[in-house]
Amino acid sequence: MGSARPTGETLTAERGRVASGTAHGNWLTLGKDGRLSLYAPTDGGLLRWTETGVGGPDWSGPHFVAVAGLTDLTVAQGADTYVHFFGRRERAGADGSKSVDIVHATQYQTGRAFTDWRSLGNPHQDREQGRALGAPVGAIAPDGTVHVFVRGAQRGLMLRREAPNGKWKGWEDLLGMGIAALPSPVALADGRVEVCAAAETGVLMWRQVEPGGSFATPRGFALRPSPGTVAALETGPDRATFFWTDAEGGGATAWRAGGWPLALGASPADRPYATLRTSVDGYDCVVLAYRGQDGAAVLGVGGTENEANGFWWYALAERCQGGPALARDGRGRVVMALIDPDGVPRVARQKDSSGLELTQWQRL
Numbered sequence: 001m002g003s004a005r006p007t008g009e010t011l012t013a014e015r016g017r018v019a020s021g022t023a024h025g026n027w028l029t030l031g032k033d034g035r036l037s038l039y040a041p042t043d044g045g046l047l048r049w050t051e052t053g054v055g056g057p058d059w060s061g062p063h064f065v066a067v068a069g070l071t072d073l074t075v076a077q078g079a080d081t082y083v084h085f086f087g088r089r090e091r092a093g094a095d096g097s098k099s100v101d102i103v104h105a106t107q108y109q110t111g112r113a114f115t116d117w118r119s120l121g122n123p124h125q126d127r128e129q130g131r132a133l134g135a136p137v138g139a140i141a142p143d144g145t146v147h148v149f150v151r152g153a154q155r156g157l158m159l160r161r162e163a164p165n166g167k168w169k170g171w172e173d174l175l176g177m178g179i180a181a182l183p184s185p186v187a188l189a190d191g192r193v194e195v196c197a198a199a200e201t202g203v204l205m206w207r208q209v210e211p212g213g214s215f216a217t218p219r220g221f222a223l224r225p226s227p228g229t230v231a232a233l234e235t236g237p238d239r240a241t242f243f244w245t246d247a248e249g250g251g252a253t254a255w256r257a258g259g260w261p262l263a264l265g266a267s268p269a270d271r272p273y274a275t276l277r278t279s280v281d282g283y284d285c286v287v288l289a290y291r292g293q294d295g296a297a298v299l300g301v302g303g304t305e306n307e308a309n310g311f312w313w314y315a316l317a318e319r320c321q322g323g324p325a326l327a328r329d330g331r332g333r334v335v336m337a338l339i340d341p342d343g344v345p346r347v348a349r350q351k352d353s354s355g356l357e358l359t360q361w362q363r364l
Contacts, residue, residue, distance in 0.1 A: 014063075014064045017042050017047060017062055018047075018342065018343030019339045019344070020041050020042050020343065021339065022338075023046075024182060025074040026327070027039045027040065027075040028327040029075065030081070030327055030328060030329065031109070031110030032081040032109070034055075034330025035052075035111070036050070036335060037050045037051070038059075038061075038347070039073075039083075041072075042062075042064065044068060045068075046064075047063065047065075049063075055331040056329065067089070067117060068089075068091075069089040069090045069091045070087045070088070071089065072087060072136070073085065073087050074086040076139060078140030078142075078144060079142050083106065084105075084138055084140060085106070085114070086104055086136040086137070087103045087117075088135050088150075089101055089102070089103050089119075090131075098131060099127055101119045101122050102120040102121065102136050102150060103120065104117070104146070104162075123160075123171035124153055126153075130153070133153065134182070135151075136148050137182055137185055139193050140187055141187050141193055142187065142189065142191050143212070144164040145163055145212060147161045154177065155176075155177055155180075156173065156176045156177055157175070157195065157206060159171070159215070160172070172215075174195075174206055175218060176197070176206070176218045177200075178200035179197045180198045180199055181227040181228035182197075183230075184197065184232045186232035186233065189237070189238055191211025192208040192210065193215075194207050196232060196240075197230065198227045201220055202223045203220065203225060203255075204221075205219045205220075205221065206218045224246060224248050225245065225246065225247060226244060226268065228270060228271060229244045229245040229271065229272055229273065230243070231243045234277070235277060240257075241255070241256050241305065242255050243264075243275060244273075245268045251267070252288065252300070254307045262307040264311040266313045269290035269291065269323070270293075271290065273289065273290050274288065274324050274336075275288055276328070276334065278334055280301060280355065280356055281354050283303060285301050287299070287334060288300040288311075290324065291321075291322065291324065296316055296319050296320070297338050298313060299314045299316060299336065299356070299358075300314070301356050318361055319340065320341070324337060325337045334349070334358075335348070336349075340363075344364065346362060346363050
C-alpha cells in the first residue's frame with residue numbers, strides 16, 4: 001500500500017455539475033464491497049457517482065473533486081481494488097507561461113475520500129519540451145506497484161513507478177519513437193506489465209523482463225492500427241490480446257504477439273475500446289464497446305481467443321461522448337456505462353435472461 005492515506009478531502013455533492021467528456025482507462029470500477037463507482041472529468045476537476053447498494057439500481061452523486069488545471073484524466077484499478085487517478089495538469093506561471101506536470105491520487109475504499117493529489121513532475125527539464133508531454137495512462141501490477149506511462153516530447157515512452165512501500169522511483173526513458181497516441185498498458189497475472197502503442201512505423205511493444213524488473217527494448221511490428229484506438233486485455237495465462245481499429249480495413253482487429261491480426265468486423269472506433277472478459281451463458285467471452293462514427297454506442301461479444309469463430313456486434317440507440325466503459329457489478333452482471341451528449345452518465349445492465357441483452361438505460 002502507498003504511504004499516502006486519505007486525508008478527508010471534501011467531496012462536494014453538486015447536482016448541477018455535468019461531465020465534460022470521458023476519462024481514459026477503466027472509469028467504471030467495482031469495489032471490494034461489491035459496489036460500482038463511475039468517474040468522469042468536469043470543469044475544474046472530476047465527478048464521482050457510487051452505487052448505494054450492491055447491484056444497484058440507486059446511485060449517489062455526483063460528488064465533485066477539485067483538481068485545478070486538469071487537461072486529461074485516466075482511471076486504473078489494481079487487484080487490491082484500490083482506484084488510482086492520473087492526470088495531466090497545466091498551470092500558468094507569474095509570467096503567463098504554462099507548465100505541465102503529472103498528478104496522482106488514490107481512493108482506497110468505495111465512496112470514500114481520495115488521498116491528496118501528488119505531483120509526479122515532468123520527465124523533461126525544459127519547459128517547452130515539457131508542454132509537449134502526452135496524457136498519462138496507468139497499470140497496477142498484482143503486487144500493488146503503480147506504473148504511469150506517458151508519451152514524451154520526442155514521442156518515445158516515459159515511465160514512473162511507485163513501489164508497494166509508497167516510494168516513487170525517478171522517471172525512466174523506455175525509448176521508442178513516433179508514438180502516435182495513447183499507449184495501452186496491461187498488468188498480467190504473473191506480475192509483469194506490457195505496453196502496446198500505435199506508432200508511425202506500425203506497432204511498438206514493451207515487455208517487462210520479470211515482475212518488478214526493467215523493460216526490454218521495444219519491438220516493432222509492421223501492423224496498422226488507427227492511432228488512439230489500441231486497448232489491452234489479459235485473455236490467457238500471462239498473455240494479452242490487443243484490440244484496435246485497423247487503419248486500412250476500418251474494422252475492429254484482435255492481435256496477440258506471435259500471431260496474425262484477426263478482423264472482427266464492425267464500424268471504425270476513434271478511441272480505445274472498452275474491454276471486459278466474462279462468462280456469457282457459460283462461455284468464456286470478451287466483450288468490447290466503443291462509440292461509432294454516428295455517435296452511438298456499439299457493443300460486441302465473442303469467444304475469448306476464439307475470434308476466428310466470429311464476433312457479434314449490436315448497434316445501440318444511445319449516443320455518447322468519448323468511449324463507453326464496461327464492468328461487472330457485484331452480482332456478476334455486465335454493466336455498460338456512457339456519458340451522454342448532455343454530460344450525464346447512463347448505465348445499462350445485463351438482463352438475467354440468457355445472452356448479453358441489456359436492460360433499459362438508467363440516467364444518473
